[in-house]
Amino acid sequence: PDMASIAGAKERNGQLTKPPGALGRLEELAIWYAGWRDTDRPSIEKPQVIIFAGNHGVCAQGVSAFPPEVTVQMVANFEHGGAAINQLSKAAGASLDVVALDLDMPTQDFTVAPAMSEGEVVLALIAGWAAVEPETDLLVTGEMGIGNTTSAAAVAAAVLGGDAADWTGRGTGVDDEGLARKTDVVARGLALHDTTDPLEALRCLGGRELAAMAGAIAAARHHRIPVILDGFICSAAAATLEKAVAGSLDHTVAGHLSAEGAHERLLDALGKKPLLSLGLRLGEGSGGTLAINVLKSAIACHSDMATFAEAGVAAG
Amino acid sequence: PDMASIAGAKERNGQLTKPPGALGRLEELAIWYAGWRDTDRPSIEKPQVIIFAGNHGVCAQGVSAFPPEVTVQMVANFEHGGAAINQLSKAAGASLDVVALDLDMPTQDFTVAPAMSEGEVVLALIAGWAAVEPETDLLVTGEMGIGNTTSAAAVAAAVLGGDAADWTGRGTGVDDEGLARKTDVVARGLALHDTTDPLEALRCLGGRELAAMAGAIAAARHHRIPVILDGFICSAAAATLEKAVAGSLDHTVAGHLSAEGAHERLLDALGKKPLLSLGLRLGEGSGGTLAINVLKSAIACHSDMATFAEAGVAAG
Numbered sequence: 311p312d313m314a315s316i317a318g319a320k321e322r323n324g325q326l327t328k329p330p331g332a333l334g335r336l337e338e339l340a341i342w343y344a345g346w347r348d349t350d351r352p353s354i355e356k357p358q359v360i361i362f363a364g365n366h367g368v369c370a371q372g373v374s375a376f377p378p379e380v381t382v383q384m385v386a387n388f389e390h391g392g393a394a395i396n397q398l399s400k401a402a403g404a405s406l407d408v409v410a411l412d413l414d415m416p417t418q419d420f421t422v423a424p425a426m427s428e429g430e431v432v433l434a435l436i437a438g439w440a441a442v443e444p445e446t447d448l449l450v451t452g453e454m455g456i457g458n459t460t461s462a463a464a465v466a467a468a469v470l471g472g473d474a475a476d477w478t479g480r481g482t483g484v485d486d487e488g489l490a491r492k493t494d495v496v497a498r499g500l501a502l503h504d505t506t507d508p509l510e511a512l513r514c515l516g517g518r519e520l521a522a523m524a525g526a527i528a529a530a531r532h533h534r535i536p537v538i539l540d541g542f543i544c545s546a547a548a549a550t551l552e553k554a555v556a557g558s559l560d561h562t563v564a565g566h567l568s569a570e571g572a573h574e575r576l577l578d579a580l581g582k583k584p585l586l587s588l589g590l591r592l593g594e595g596s597g598g599t600l601a602i603n604v605l606k607s608a609i610a611c612h613s614d615m616a617t618f619a620e621a622g623v624a625a626g
Numbered sequence: 627p628d629m630a631s632i633a634g635a636k637e638r639n640g641q642l643t644k645p646p647g648a649l650g651r652l653e654e655l656a657i658w659y660a661g662w663r664d665t666d667r668p669s670i671e672k673p674q675v676i677i678f679a680g681n682h683g684v685c686a687q688g689v690s691a692f693p694p695e696v697t698v699q700m701v702a703n704f705e706h707g708g709a710a711i712n713q714l715s716k717a718a719g720a721s722l723d724v725v726a727l728d729l730d731m732p733t734q735d736f737t738v739a740p741a742m743s744e745g746e747v748v749l750a751l752i753a754g755w756a757a758v759e760p761e762t763d764l765l766v767t768g769e770m771g772i773g774n775t776t777s778a779a780a781v782a783a784a785v786l787g788g789d790a791a792d793w794t795g796r797g798t799g800v801d802d803e804g805l806a807r808k809t810d811v812v813a814r815g816l817a818l819h820d821t822t823d824p825l826e827a828l829r830c831l832g833g834r835e836l837a838a839m840a841g842a843i844a845a846a847r848h849h850r851i852p853v854i855l856d857g858f859i860c861s862a863a864a865a866t867l868e869k870a871v872a873g874s875l876d877h878t879v880a881g882h883l884s885a886e887g888a889h890e891r892l893l894d895a896l897g898k899k900p901l902l903s904l905g906l907r908l909g910e911g912s913g914g915t916l917a918i919n920v921l922k923s924a925i926a927c928h929s930d931m932a933t934f935a936e937a938g939v940a941a942g
Contacts, residue, residue: 384939
């Protein structure tokens with residue numbers, strides 16, 4: 311971040327017509343955002359939401375409450391405007407892009423082989439990087455992919471340590487038996503692959519949409535676009551970047567705490583405090599997109615409020 | 627609420643293209659909102675934010691970090707568009723009205739006399755009632771009034787029980803000595819007045835802006851307009867209604883948890899779980915207004931998403 315912009319934003323914040331600190335986290339957010347946008351008085355005009363969709367060979371193990379063909383059906387639903395994320399991005403004033411990643415060619419079942427070849431994971435990273443509009447001033451990366459909480463749990467365990475059970479949750483809603491099966495699948499994936507390198511974890515246990523989110527978050531850093539992380543799957547993808555290079559996620563904020571069991575553990579490991587906690591567990595970038603208005607509101611207060619001097623208000 | 631609309635909204639919610647419960651609290655909010663709007667598929671088009679401003683005789687006791695003339699200065703700031711609430715209501719797509727209540731005639735210092743006469747409190751209640759636009763479909767009531775966390779603490783203690791220290795906090799930012807003085811002032815007010823009747827608590831210990839918020843919240847119930855409660859002062863005013871008639875706040879939701887110390891205790895007493903918790907402690911309706919987008923997003927998902935049948939998605 312740009313330290314001069316941060317210093318300027320802090321100074322401006324102290325002059326606005328409110329008691330010191332009275333806007334709470336909105337003040338921190340505005341100063342953080344200013345640092346990445348290289349100005350002490352930024353604005354948010356063009357937020358972008360991108361949903362990456364992928365299919366998972368590990369679905370053959372019976373890890374999801376939904377059949378894998380739902381991924382392509384939901385992509386059509388996104389394209390026709392019928393999904394939750396369509397309504398949420400409209401309410402947030404954000405553009406929405408949907409990137410379907412080889413849905414007719416699922417990844418390999420990671421209990422028997424690496425999910426992706428080196429070529430495949432690189433193509434997915436590049437697809438993510440390329441999907442970010444450089445003129446965007448706030449990015450949310452979301453996903454759709456039946457089976458991908460299983461994949462995300464395996465990636466999180468590989469990158470952050472701990473047992474399969476620490477990271478495996480109910481996803482779209484598996485029962486106790488399904489959860490036990492899913493946990494076993496994650497454990498077998500972890501046992502099979504050497505995932506000391508975080509990008510190898512992404513390749514062997516992840517999915518195209520996880521790799522694409524990682525690519526998009528890295529691209530946003532390159533373009534100095536702050537990112538709102540979505541839920542468990544997005545956070546697991548992001549964790550591979552942080553593990554590869556510490557500080558890689560300094561331009562990101564956690565949009566929400568998902569109801570997926572291990573998301574809190576994952577955010578704690580990343581040192582991120584979520585903006586919202588409303589029990590969402592949908593994916594699609596839904597929680598991150600719901601947080602766009604919080605960022606917009608923070609920036610609107612910071613950049614458009616009057617100072618004590620401008621308003622003729624006694625500063626206490 | 628209208629039970630047929632609630633039943634219809636629950637049925638619709640179960641058919642939307644998402645796993646059951648995956649939108650978390652947004653689903654509850656939509657169903658609750660539908661019940662008060664008498665339709666299973668509501669919309670939010672015209673949210674209204676109203677700030678009531680009042681001055682407090684108890685400022686003579688040195689209870690605030692800011693001088694009392696800041697109330698009228700901030701009202702001018704609201705009218706010129708320079709305050710936080712101007713930016714927040716714009717970001718939320720809400721109209722903003724400011725109602726200044728006899729600012730040149732502060733209430734009486736409640737450590738020596740009732741804050742208001744019966745005529746005064748009734749006029750303030752009516753001003754609040756009259757300020758609600760009947761065509762509004764979502765209301766936020768906010769306030770401005772130097773000294774009013776002292777007044778709100780006294781009202782909360784009178785209505786909900788407990789000691790002055792349980793309810794007294796730092797407001798706009800008093801130091802330890804100021805907090806001790808403020809707590810003593812609240813205790814003296816509680817000792818002086820008979821506040822068994824909650825409307826007597828509002829009259830003797832409250833302020834015009836607290837009474838007006840209570841009047842506005844009651845008017846919203848009459849017009850079947852759901853209300854987002856703001857922070858500590860708004861919640862204390864609302865508590866007088868709940869104490870007078872249990873269930874009076876069923877058409878309200880808590881917009882946020884304020885950083886003012888006793889707000890959590892107050893929301894617990896009202897059985898309200900806040901939507902946001904971002905450390906705000908500004909007043910002006912700021913936290914409630916920040917929550918408007920959460921409500922709007924909930925309703926947009928509920929009313930505009932495709933069903934599984936419409937989208938041709940397998941329901942799992």
